[in-house]
Amino acid sequence: MKITAAVVNGANEDYQLEELTLGELYSDEVVVKMVASGICQSDEGIRNGSSAVPPLPAVIGHEGAGIIEKVGSAVKDFKVGDQVVMAYHYCGTCPGCRTGQPSSCNQWAPLNLGGVRPDGSHIFFKADGTPVSNFFNQSSFATHTITSVNNLIKVEPEVDLRLVGPLGCGFLTGFGTVVNGLQPKTSSAIAVFGTGGVGLAALMAAKIEGCSTIIAVDIHDSRLETAKELGATHTINSRTENLAERIAEITDGLGVNYSVDTTGISSVMKASLDVLAIGGVSAPVAVAKESIEFNTFSDLALTNRKVIGVLMGGAVPQLAIPTMIQYYKEGKFPFDKLVKFYKFKDINQATADSNSGQTIKPILIIDEDYRKDEPLVFNK
Incomplete structure (x- = not known):
């Protein structure tokens, strides 16, 4: 053929x-x-x-x-x-x-x-x-x-x-990383680094899952505006604002319970770990060659933080895709x-x-x- x-x-x-x-x-x-x-x-x-x-x-x-x-x-x-x-x-x-x-x-x-x-x-x-x-x-x-x-x-x-x-793929990864990988608790705080397709899908999933504080981080104001339209409660332009100070301000100094990095940039991946609250969980999901360096005691063990790997949103596509379509029909995704x-x-x-x-x-x-x-x- x-x-x-x-x-x-x-x-x-x-x-x-x-x-x-x-x-x-x-x-x-x-x-x-x-x-x-x-x-x-x-x-x-x-x-x-x-x-x-x-x-x-x-x-x-x-x-x-x-x-x-x-x-x-x-x-x-x-x-x-x-x-x-x-x-x-x-x-x-x-x-x-x-x-x-x-x-x-x-x-x-x-x-x-x-x-x-x-x-x-x-x-x-x-x-x-x-x-x-x-x-x-x-x-x-x-x-x-x-x-x-x-x-x-x-x-x-x-x-x-x-x-x-x-x-x-893209929307499945963002959606599934939140729903299946992080499994956020209701009223928790999450930060999403990078507001491309994967990041914005993660943001919409966080809203569906009941996160009360949803922070979008990017360097493009136009994309941050889109993030607001889709459910971000706060936005941070990390090029013009101090990321750590803004997240501390938003979370009363506690940090976020969850973070997703979709950029694959070493410094940003490390930042997505640094802004976690005690017991927080970070999921770096970008396909990238760059790596992240951290101290296993001070960055993880001392604060009970976790970094998890989530491939393809940890999703069963035959279940997740019909779910996303249904959420789309309902105006939620x-x-x-x-x-x-x-x-x-x-x-x-x-x-x-x-x-x-x-x-x-x-x-x-x-x-x-x-x-x-x-x-x-x-x-x-």
Whole structure:
């Protein structure tokens, strides 16, 4: 089957729209006709060469939404025509998966980052036979893709697929980090560092979970204004204000009970730990090369603080994504305020706008014929 995909052929090269061939469909897989895909900072890490996985050339993208076009012989719970959102892959049989924690799957890294199936086979091929790596076992920057049933979340026919792709990664990570990772107590205080898509999803989740003090920290006033609209009770521009003094002022000198860092910047990650109250918990979730240095006694043990790792929000996508959609319908999780739409051919512009901060969450519309009677406004 011939398809069109945005291929990254070399580190820090632009996406190239190319004709590829889909490989063999396995019995537990489906072919998905892509409708739309969000762009995530993890995609940018691969494109610009800061991430070494998967091997290039590759078709990346991992916030896809589309319609099932073909099903393998062993597929039981999905049929042709189903609308689906795609999230991460997991094996389904290891202890982590069996105990309801697929983000702790023993095979998570090779399944999602290896670029090939478990048997080493590829999904995409160039005209000359050159294999092309996949990503998250979905590679959503394509007109069609092959993926496993474990990647899929079925959504109702009335759900607009042009909007919901980012629920599969960025918004899932922010939402789940709060709901599943931190599990904040009602009336507690939380600080969210970085108000991009992940951070703002975490902020909205904190409001849903009943945090009474929600502090958004960023260096861009425009994003802090958005944070206020979405539920922040306080905002801090850490470039122009003293972060420690402001948080002490807001919390009567106690500090916050929880913090989330989405920046991946060493100094900011350390700050997200330093502002914790006694017994506080910090979750640094950015995909970044920078590290954090702290003293295990004075920074953690002496104050009973914790730093926790949370992958993909610690979420079961098949449960969390329908929940987020329901919260969206109820007006509690208005993630649509964070997105801008781009045509598939404008993927490089969408990436540039994301990198510059002009767009919080770009969404590529791959199938412009989907719901043509409900036209979108495209960013250019």
